[in-house]
Amino acid sequence: MIDPETRSARLSITLDSGPPFRFGALVISGLKKYPEEIVRNLATFAPGEPYAAEKLDVFVRRLNGTGYFASTQVAIETDPVHADSAPVTVRLIEAPNKKISTGLGFSTDTLYRAQLTYGDVNVNGNGLRFDADLRAEAKIQSVVVRFTLPPQVPAYTDSFPMSVQRTDIEGLRTKDLMLGWRRQSADPRDQTAYSTAFYYSRQMPTGAEPTQAHALYFEIGRTWRSVDDLLAPTTGSVFNVQLGAGPPGASTRVFGRGIAQFAWWLPIDRTTQLELRAEGGAVLVDSRHDVPSPLLFRTGGDTTVRGYAFDSLGPREGNATVGGRYYALASAEITHWLAPAWGLATFVDAGNAADEPRGLKPVYGYGVGVRVRTPIGPFRIDIAYGQETKQVRLHLSIGLTF
Template structure:
């Protein structure tokens, strides 16, 4: 038995049987009345009334499916018997026809789940009210995949080395493994995923040339064969923008890092779309290319935008296990000068922290930079340490989020008052260079790859309370272990090179602990003890390992262990350990985490919630 064709689907049948009724015209009825004796007319009228009453009481039935869970749900939803169950004019003849067709429909459904020789019994008990239709399915031995043949043809096959380079990841990512039960839905999804993955790089016009699933009922085996036609290799051409009214095309074009002649990659278009959407200029952004093979040498990029209202006022509230309840006020004007200058004012009250900020984001530059001017004032009372701080500065960064170079010059002032100890104040003219590499499969919800960041900076002598150097490094690694299991590793550390820690503004020193650092401990509770307060140290280090098992495409469970601390010397950097279990939910803005952690040092249990990637 072969299931062949481009889609390899099984099709069921659905028939609607007409219900016949006998009607007597009004004229004929009057003729009967006039030509028959009275008692005969009364008898006929009684019979007609009885017949009408029979039509007014249609046959009722209910369906019961007895089958393994793998089949029961699908059968119960898919049979025509289900769709006709509440039909008001059901007749015994129509029910018989539905029962007859249900046997073949159930057989086809079983085949889509990998059972090609099921035993199906259907029993109708009309003595019950409503009548009972019971379908019993013994699926038999499932059909398992015995061989998978994936091949490529077309221009990609002209170079044997390139052919193998493109075919190897397709084989690795193929979801239907040898020994697994053959299921129609998974077969269809696997082919679509293979085509999408292959067409995402170079070969945008690729198609499925042929696909076949050959079933051997005697051996209960399936041989799967898929061949993709690559078509020509595509390269990017010129960029065309539509939908602009308020802004010059340069605002869009300066954010595009794709150069004409570059090999096609869907990832580049997706990255461009996310970058444009994040600017605040647009309510909608769509990117694409022309997949006409005749234009493969220089396929034009199309960017269609819908502009967002420039001015926006936002009021919000929320809850964080680090800072408890919070309230946010935000006003923005993304076209303050009529030329794309963005002005953003933000006020946030979160537990014992109050922050106000003002940002000016300049339009993107043709040289590939984004410039920001910012000012911030902040008051916090965390771990018995009250800090009043202010900062103002300018920052320039490159546009491509996968390889960011940033340059910052800022002035910082902070006054800290630890409970039970002397207060201090410090200021600094701070200069920093930072580079961040993102080599992940998905920026917001990575499952494979790494993120690395290194920042080097310092306080300028003469313009700071004391000259100092500062370095910070962060690293995160994501590795899938199987389809359902994944491993995440994280490490970060930093150092401030200065004679006395109180000569550096508090916001440039280090404390740790909380939702995204060392779980099992309160927010910024790990650091240097000063009186009854925890103050920032000159050194810090954090490491974390997390194992995640995904129950389905959305929900997962995690086990983790964290360790970290901050101190004024490397010799006193004694890591505090926390470990626990948590739940994971995939969301459009990144993974949502709900964790319960035990702090080994404190002996306490804490609940932590966070969302998105750590850095």
């Protein structure tokens, strides 16, 4: 109501959100090669649960992540008549079984890259996936082969990776072999992973004697994600812990290993956020020479301590930086979004890797950067100064580190 005499207006608004919705049964169409159980096993909800848009989004990401489908559309029935048990329609277009791709790229960590991948998402006619990845980078060359079973109830996936890798980083050359099994649960907000792998590693540091080690390694890991957005958080936290061991007889020497990682996002105002990160790890063994190189720690680079070269921080042996038994790092970063799609950041990183806890003297890197929001997480362009080396480095990275 508008009153011209008093030059005032009264506005009355009535909101009717309608009844609360609950998920009903899945209605699946478009399947020819795969059984419906594959789709049902990826569902992030059960009939009768309260509706949540994020559960549908995660369901779509799971379906797309299998490689089985070229197109995925998921929608809930919006008619209030069905609010107590709203059917969820899943429309699928199956993808071709086989795919070959090639690519060229550049990373500020490992420099130039050429890549060839081959995948078959239905090797045996029942959804067994096969992936092969051949990668040649300036510092790392690798071949990775993986078989992945169809998702199972209760919402987990088994995979069997095999890899051969050669590296030449900071004076340390390595040749590594890995054969393993991994089981990972599907819920990204509370995710558990079990793995068993056999490692064989040969380490050849410049100016020192080569060593070799092997291990049958068992590990359990768990990740809790309490964030507003799984790919680009602005508030909340993520905590990851991994515990593993190499048993006697099957390993060069008995050892234990643990890693803990924590990240926290704090909004300062509507356009500014603070990100804090801390992590550390330890390998409990008398000598690092008895542990395969991939299970030891080096740090420095795009996603750890900016301002330093990739894996350049760690114990010295001869003229090489080698993996240590301990590492720790921390980071603080403030991002101010100047527009919905991009912003500016300033940060401080600190960390190191060492062979003894008392050797974990932190080195510092700090700088500024640009942030760009993308569908797979923030893209970062950073200029960082390494206080220890007194050098300025460019760093490029995308997505979350864990």
